[in-house]
Amino acid sequence: MSNSTTPLYKVGQIKKHFPVLGGVLRRTKGYVKALDGVDLEVFRGETISVIGESGCGKTTLGRMLALLDKPTDGELSFDFGNGLQDVRSLRGENQMKFRKKVQMIFQDPYTSFNPRQRVGAAMDEVLRVHGVKDEAERNARILEACEMVNIRPEYLQRYPHEFSGGQRQRLAIARCLATKPELIIADEIVSALDVSIQAQIVNLLLKIQRETGLSFIFVTHDVAVARYVGHRVAVMYLGNVVEILPAESLPEAAEHPYTIALLSAVPSMNPKAKEDRVALQGEVPSPIDMPSGCAFSTRCPSVMDICRTERPVLKISNISKGDHQVACHLNKGA
Amino acid sequence: MTLSTSKDLILDLKKVNVKFKVEDDTIHILRDVSLSLPRGSFLCVVGESGCGKSVTAQAIVQLLPDNGQISSGEILFSSDNNDVELNKLEKFGKEMRDIRGGKIGMIFQDTLSSLNPAHKVGRQVAESLLQHFDISKDEARTRVIELFRKLGIPDPERRYDAYPHEFSGGMRQRVMIAIATVCEPDLVIADEPTTALDVTIQAQIMTLLKDLQKTAGKSFILITHNMALVSEVADHVAVMYLGRVVEYGTVNEVLRDPRHPYTKALMASVPTLDADKDVELQTVEGQTPSPAEVTVGCEFAGRCPYVIDACKEKTIEMTQISSSHEVRCIRLDANGKLPVLVGGATNE
Numbered sequence: 252m253s254n255s256t257t258p259l260y261k262v263g264q265i266k267k268h269f270p271v272l273g274g275v276l277r278r279t280k281g282y283v284k285a286l287d288g289v290d291l292e293v294f295r296g297e298t299i300s301v302i303g304e305s306g307c308g309k310t311t312l313g314r315m316l317a318l319l320d321k322p323t324d325g326e327l328s329f330d331f332g333n334g335l336q337d338v339r340s341l342r343g344e345n346q347m348k349f350r351k352k353v354q355m356i357f358q359d360p361y362t363s364f365n366p367r368q369r370v371g372a373a374m375d376e377v378l379r380v381h382g383v384k385d386e387a388e389r390n391a392r393i394l395e396a397c398e399m400v401n402i403r404p405e406y407l408q409r410y411p412h413e414f415s416g417g418q419r420q421r422l423a424i425a426r427c428l429a430t431k432p433e434l435i436i437a438d439e440i441v442s443a444l445d446v447s448i449q450a451q452i453v454n455l456l457l458k459i460q461r462e463t464g465l466s467f468i469f470v471t472h473d474v475a476v477a478r479y480v481g482h483r484v485a486v487m488y489l490g491n492v493v494e495i496l497p498a499e500s501l502p503e504a505a506e507h508p509y510t511i512a513l514l515s516a517v518p519s520m521n522p523k524a525k526e527d528r529v530a531l532q533g534e535v536p537s538p539i540d541m542p543s544g545c546a547f548s549t550r551c552p553s554v555m556d557i558c559r560t561e562r563p564v565l566k567i568s569n570i571s572k573g574d575h576q577v578a579c580h581l582n583k584g585a
Numbered sequence: 586m587t588l589s590t591s592k593d594l595i596l597d598l599k600k601v602n603v604k605f606k607v608e609d610d611t612i613h614i615l616r617d618v619s620l621s622l623p624r625g626s627f628l629c630v631v632g633e634s635g636c637g638k639s640v641t642a643q644a645i646v647q648l649l650p651d652n653g654q655i656s657s658g659e660i661l662f663s664s665d666n667n668d669v670e671l672n673k674l675e676k677f678g679k680e681m682r683d684i685r686g687g688k689i690g691m692i693f694q695d696t697l698s699s700l701n702p703a704h705k706v707g708r709q710v711a712e713s714l715l716q717h718f719d720i721s722k723d724e725a726r727t728r729v730i731e732l733f734r735k736l737g738i739p740d741p742e743r744r745y746d747a748y749p750h751e752f753s754g755g756m757r758q759r760v761m762i763a764i765a766t767v768c769e770p771d772l773v774i775a776d777e778p779t780t781a782l783d784v785t786i787q788a789q790i791m792t793l794l795k796d797l798q799k800t801a802g803k804s805f806i807l808i809t810h811n812m813a814l815v816s817e818v819a820d821h822v823a824v825m826y827l828g829r830v831v832e833y834g835t836v837n838e839v840l841r842d843p844r845h846p847y848t849k850a851l852m853a854s855v856p857t858l859d860a861d862k863d864v865e866l867q868t869v870e871g872q873t874p875s876p877a878e879v880t881v882g883c884e885f886a887g888r889c890p891y892v893i894d895a896c897k898e899k900t901i902e903m904t905q906i907s908s909s910h911e912v913r914c915i916r917l918d919a920n921g922k923l924p925v926l927v928g929g930a931t932n933e
Contacts (some may be wrong), residue, residue, distance in 0.1 A: 304783035450854035518813035
């Protein structure tokens with residue numbers, strides 16, 4: 252979907268290191284490298300699915316993109332309409348302008364609403380904070396957003412506990428849409444829902460995107476949903492993006508040994524998938540003491556000597572080229 | 586009352602009803618649940634939240650919450666050529682305690698809250714052994730370490746003395762499997778054991794359970810909502826909706842050729858890795874009603890695209906469509922097929 256040449260949002264070598272404190276004096280003993288140099292470009296109208304296992308940094312990446320956490324190092328630039336502009340230094344009103352353009356939806360719809368506030372009031376508050384002063388306009392925007400997510404306007408007078416999980420997640424989406432954002436970061440928004448409700452939300456997101464041309468970052472651990480929702484899929488492992496590829500080329504085109512192993516671990520209705528399974532040995536190493544070289548080298552079935560010493564960088568795949576990038580020494584680059 | 590008359594069944598549930606008292610109301614949670622499990626087979630119970638799959642597991646081992654009660658039905662369990670009616674046993678009586686943990690092992694989803702954080706994991710596994718067998722502590726330790734090794738826990742001698750928080754989620758689930766299997770039970774009930782785990786770890790754990798079934802001949806009941814997982818491990822599948830089993834059969838019958846409208850919808854709503862991205866996911870209109878709302882007729886009638894008036898009038902009985910495949914739906918024709926939907930009646 253990279254039809255336009257300049258990205259809406261550019262992330263360059265972003266790092267987030269959380270200090271690990273220890274001892275009586277609470278001195279810094281080391282760092283958890285939650286993100287260790289991630290590059291990503293989000294284009295207009297594009298959905299990027301970010302997948303990976305727990306602890307790989309996918310949620311931290313989402314929070315970083317929404318400026319909910321400050322990165323330790325790296326570049327974050329957003330296009331407000333006149334070219335890419337650094338957003339890390341934004342303060343006050345300018346930062347609010349950014350927050351209006353980039354909204355986030357969280358996993359747990361039970362905790363993302365105030366239980367003592369009517370949902371309509373919660374949505375109204377967001378718009379007031381973002382400077383929509385005219386009440387009639389606020390109401391019109393809320394109604395429009397509710398219509399997009401199929402929530403009846405009379406429901407706005409209700410409290411969050413009166414809704415089911417799926418409805419609450421739709422309200423969270425509506426609250427986001429009301430500010431007319433350009434990018435929505437959705438962090439595991441369907442993980443807590445039953446499959447039949449999950450399908451409703453997934454269909455809804457795709458419909459919203461078709462109608463509004465918004466960009467989405469869709470963070471999930473479910474590979475099949477990621478492939479279905481996204482235009483491109485970014486695979487993360489231990490704070491790094493190891494592969495980015497067009498979603499429809501999955502699972503066949505996957506090249507990184509980790510992506511291949513992850514895909515093959517997904518249970519499948521197809522009996523053949525089980526026979527071809529690559530069983531990964533061991534567990535994800537701790538992000539406090541990362542292996543030197545490639546982070547995956549300790550579990551990789553095709554590990555070579557160079558992998559243990561030198562960290563591979565994202566390069567265009569020498570097999571499928573184009574939109575497909577892999578960070579692996581097996582990939583020689585195009 | 587013998588189970589071994591026709592087939593060698595290890596567990597047979599006959600029209601089990603469970604009711605919960607909530608304030609002044611009684612809510613009917615399990616409705617005539619009948620399930621039979623041949624010895625050595627792997628049964629998966631699938632359904633969405635609130636369908637009663639966990640309550641079924643709790644009813645079998647008599648661990649229902651205090652406000653829940655088996656109101657009618659029989660739960661027969663057969664072990665050592667001896668049939669017992671579990672529902673007749675006293676909840677915390679000696680017989681039930683011997684069966685629970687001894688003959689029937691249990692694995693739960695949330696490992697962090699099922700393990701005691703203040704005790705070493707090895708001791709928690711050994712506790713079960715010491716409870717059910719007359720052996721020394723040293724012998725128990727040896728047997729637990731041996732089992733840890735078999736379950737792929739690295740460095741078992743040292744890990745015996747570790748605390749739960751020192752283990753990762755996957756390793757803790759292995760410890761739970763150790764607790765469930767250390768007494769060599771005949772039947773293991775696993776309630777969503779891998780839901781909280783990553784897929785690569787899930788694959789390791791499921792391989793482990795499948796090996797236990799194949800090599801040690803144990804029977805399994807796996808409770809899950811993941812259809813793809815079911816298709817990989819199950820021999821038999823029971824699909825539940827709002828407290829009732831709506832379809833039951835072998836894995837091939839239920840997953841490759843689902844007949845109940847709910848099973849069909851459930852299968853079509855999950856995206857797969859080879860799904861066509863241009864085809865919209867099928868959804869089930871509305872949401873699962875509360876068990877108090879539906880009292881007569883088919884529980885799925887309110888959301889079913891095939892619904893007719895007769896569906897809402899009386900309780901729907903199971904229809905046998907092959908020797909092993911049963912479906913609870915009156916819209917099936919003589920060949921066990923659903924009618925073809927004509928325009929507009931589909932779920933949109």
